[in-house]
Amino acid sequence: MSMAGSVPLVGKSQLRQLEQSRRSQRSAARKSSRVLNAVEAPPAPTRTPASTGAVKHPMTMTEKILARHSNNQKVAPGENIWTNVDKLMTHDVCGPPTFGIFQREFGMNAEVWDNEKIILIPDHYIFTEDPRANRNVDFLREMAHRYRIKYFYDIQNRADFHANPDYKGVCHVALAQEGHTKPGEVLFGTDSHTCNAGAFGQFATGIGNTDAGFIVGTGKLLIKVPPTMRFVLEGEMPPYLLAKDLILQIIGEISVAGGTYKAMEFTGSAISNMSMEERMTICNMVVEAGGKNGVCPPDQVTFDYVDQRSSEPYEPVLSDDNASYVEEYRFDVSKIEPLVAAPHSPDNRKTAHECSSTKIDRVYIGSCTGGKTEDFQRAAQLMHKAGGQVKVPTFLVPATQKVWADVYTLPVAGCEGRTAAEIFETAGCVAPAAPSCAACLGGPKDTFARLNEPQICVSTTNRNFPGRMGHKDGQVYLASPYTAAASALAGTVADPRNYL
């Protein structure tokens, strides 16, 4: 199944040439993604815009994707366009009203626009006795059967999640792991963190139920083309920094509204050296800056991840060199320190060190942005290296069933063959819980690790507005898995450099 090993790196200029030749043979474009892998020429010098002819109308990646999906040669920021939709994702909270609206507006006899392009992922309120929450998952199942939805990641046995082979967990991570995220595509989801998938070089954004109901019926949506902000992240990542620190740095810089209505493009050597999971961490949080979508240029790392999970074709695009950006920010990542977002806003940036006198009540590692395999491995690495016991209850919620299995089976690099689960157990953490969104957004009162008291929590999640994790007077410090693990060992907000 794996295609790894057959491919040299594809340079940016090669990819652009490829992109161009693919466009010219569009009618014959039913090719597999393997075409990309066939490019073996050495890196060519960058071609000038005039010599290619492909950049008469230079566009950013986001503009290109939207142009292609609206049958336009070019689009410009501010234009309203009808975009075709490749995929619509919805979950147990917004799925029922989305189908309710679809049926109300299109009629009980109407069929969905494409039963292979709607992806239903129950993940929010799963392991709860709340009857309405359970009813909503049942309704989603009813809809999946009624409309013969191909991708429905169901859970029926809530007592033992392992007994549900189809159940995945947190939708944004499951979308990637199940091969639904593809370069060049347009994805909408009824969840603000749908922007997570921009890590794959696609246009992905969150919408409400009414817009989603419209897509269910038509496969299209009227949207405004966003202007693009460019973030160039250069330099070598210090060993104590993670992608979470970078996005907290950026949100702190531009504020929780700094990206409103805009696309946020992340590029530079720090991004190209990053794994897909780390790129997801960055794109996941663009909505915390108000961004419409986040996007990373697709490269071999992207193609390898996607090709291991899907054999359907896709058409990657890159921004033109002379594309217009509304703003550009440059960061030397080697100079960034471990950061937190202090209560009660994701842009309340402070260094972890600055907050080290803040005593905490608990630590939470989980969610779409901070509950992936590598997030647990990083936390485990720090705990292994530091030794000792956690001083506060430390809750672990793997995002998906696959992440859960990884936590229990994959040896963590540099940890003498131990798994993350073994390291967490030795350190005295609470045993990893069943995969779901859990306490990231509070949820029903009986949700695992929900803040039911006005406590202080260091969390790898993405949002810390008042009440987000449950209690209105709770205080949440957003942090990287390293910082979260260090804080668990210290009993205060802690700088991971003290332990690594």
Next chain:
Amino acid sequence: MTSYSLHTSAALQPRQHAFCQSRRRSVSRRTSLRIQSGSGSGAPPPKSFKGKCYVVKHNIDTDQIIPAEYLTLVPSKKDEYEKLGSYAMIGLPLELYPTRFIGEGEMKTEYPVVIAGDNFGCGSSREHAPVCMGAAGAKVVVANSYARIFFRNCVATGELYPCETDEQLYDGLSTGDEVEVDIEKDILTQVSTGKTYPLKPLGEAKPVVDAGGIFNYARAQGMIKQAATA
């Protein structure tokens, strides 16, 4: 035109399925008005809203507007739509907002107008946020700016007019002040002092909210099929 209207009103009758009953009464009235005004007769959509205002500051996120524990309520189901309204703005911290948007034991708000600072409705994309405010009886929000998804959800659902202004209204107005928001002339007036504040025009969003949301608007404009066939 006659058959058009008939089709439209037929499409607007509440359906029997558990999840697709909804706030059809007010919407159907507004939509038929819209259609009639298109044919040159009938009353226009509302031009202004008068009543008490509720004042909040910057970056009120949708978790404060409707905390996640209430999201099990499905807004396309009529009784749950009403119940959702009773929780509107319940996540605002008490020490900052001691006056509640919905009084103890009430289902509706006494504040048809909400005044806010920057980035109102940021955070989660939950459409439950504008919906719960509309269900509670709020008609219009006047903010310095909105988070993108919240603004879009206001328009798509037709629940609220999301007006913008450059004025720092939260400094000049207090919760409970009587105001009039004229969405034709784009002026907010503080009733007790007569002081007026300019609003930015709602532009193309206004007729969509007038129609009661994107589907009613599209149907009235002939952009999508007039009637859903049951």
